[in-house]
Amino acid sequence: xxxxxxxxxxxxxxxxxxxxxxxxxxxxxxxxxxxxxxxxxxxxxxxxxxxxxxxxxxxxxxxxxxxxxxxxxxxxxxxxxxxxxxxxxxxxxxxxxxxxxxxxxxxxxxxxxxxxxxxxxxxxxxxxxxxxxxxxxxxxxxxxxxxxxxxxxxxxxxxxxxxxxxxxxxxxxxxxxxxxxxxxxxx
Amino acid sequence: xxxxxxxxxxxxxxxxxxxxxxxxxxxxxxxxxxxxxxxxxxxxxxxxxxxxxxxxxxxxxxxxxxxxxxxxxxxxxxxxxxxxxxxxxxxxxxxxxxxxxxxxxxxxxxxxxx
Numbered sequence: 001x002x003x004x005x006x007x008x009x010x011x012x013x014x015x016x017x018x019x020x021x022x023x024x025x026x027x028x029x030x031x032x033x034x035x036x037x038x039x040x041x042x043x044x045x046x047x048x049x050x051x052x053x054x055x056x057x058x059x060x061x062x063x064x065x066x067x068x069x070x071x072x073x074x075x076x077x078x079x080x081x082x083x084x085x086x087x088x089x090x091x092x093x094x095x096x097x098x099x100x101x102x103x104x105x106x107x108x109x110x111x112x113x114x115x116x117x118x119x120x121x122x123x124x125x126x127x128x129x130x131x132x133x134x135x136x137x138x139x140x141x142x143x144x145x146x147x148x149x150x151x152x153x154x155x156x157x158x159x160x161x162x163x164x165x166x167x168x169x170x171x172x173x174x175x176x177x178x179x180x181x182x183x184x185x186x187x
Numbered sequence: 188x189x190x191x192x193x194x195x196x197x198x199x200x201x202x203x204x205x206x207x208x209x210x211x212x213x214x215x216x217x218x219x220x221x222x223x224x225x226x227x228x229x230x231x232x233x234x235x236x237x238x239x240x241x242x243x244x245x246x247x248x249x250x251x252x253x254x255x256x257x258x259x260x261x262x263x264x265x266x267x268x269x270x271x272x273x274x275x276x277x278x279x280x281x282x283x284x285x286x287x288x289x290x291x292x293x294x295x296x297x298x299x300x301x
Contacts, residue, residue: 126240132266158235162236
């Protein structure tokens with residue numbers, strides 16, 4: 001077990017050949033449990049803690065590769081520094097929306113009215129996909145780009161536009177049918 | 188018979204062509220959000236979900252694409268994706284449209300335009 005990590009303090013000297021430290025981490029700054037370097041970082045609880053710290057914004061990013069892992073320190077650690085751990089580690093994926101994005105919130109949810117519009121006006125067999133697509137766009141694009149409030153407005157607008165699209169498709173089919181039948185079947 | 192007559196009212200508009208190509212590029216993994224992403228990546232244009240739904244429905248009615256529902260996924264709140272796949276008829280329509288365009292952009296005309 002790495003003594004530097006166990007003591008909660010890493011320096012270039014204590015990390016030795018196992019790691020290169022870009023910034024000193026003081027005790028209590030990081031809540032990562034100890035990790036056995038010799039296992040190649042397969043400790044699941046340690047990786048879960050890294051991912052949780054990334055999610056909470058304690059760490060801005062954790063990028064892993066075949067040669068090691070770079071953990072960039074977030075605002076809680078003062079930012080700007082990084083820890084580079086040399087050695088094979090499992091992949092860490094940062095799925096968290098970037099910090100500093102306007103209106104980012106763990107609890108942001110699509111507006112009720114948008115969901116209701118879909119429930120009321122979209123054909124039953126298409127509701128599932130539309131709910132899913134709107135939710136994916138909401139969480140992945142609109143909230144990180146515009147913030148929660150604007151994203152909610154966009155959600156409602158897109159829900160409305162989508163029901164118009166579904167209705168127009170049905171209306172166009174009806175017009176097409178009428179034109180062909182009313183013009184003596186020549187259309 | 189000319190290509191225009193062959194295509195008839197089953198021809199492709201510009202946006203229909205973009206959507207059809209975006210579906211074709213993703214090999215059976217295309218769904219509404221990924222179609223939007225693909226079009227944005229290749230053209231820089233942002234399109235709405237509604238526009239994509241209306242277009243793929245139209246393409247499906249023409250027999251150019253088929254669709255099937257995927258499995259529910261947690262990141263989409265347990266909702267399913269509808270995956271679209273380009274059909275042989277759609278591929279034919281694309282190549283015929285391209286040929287038609289090339290005929291319209293024949294060297295003599297292009298030379299006069301540029």
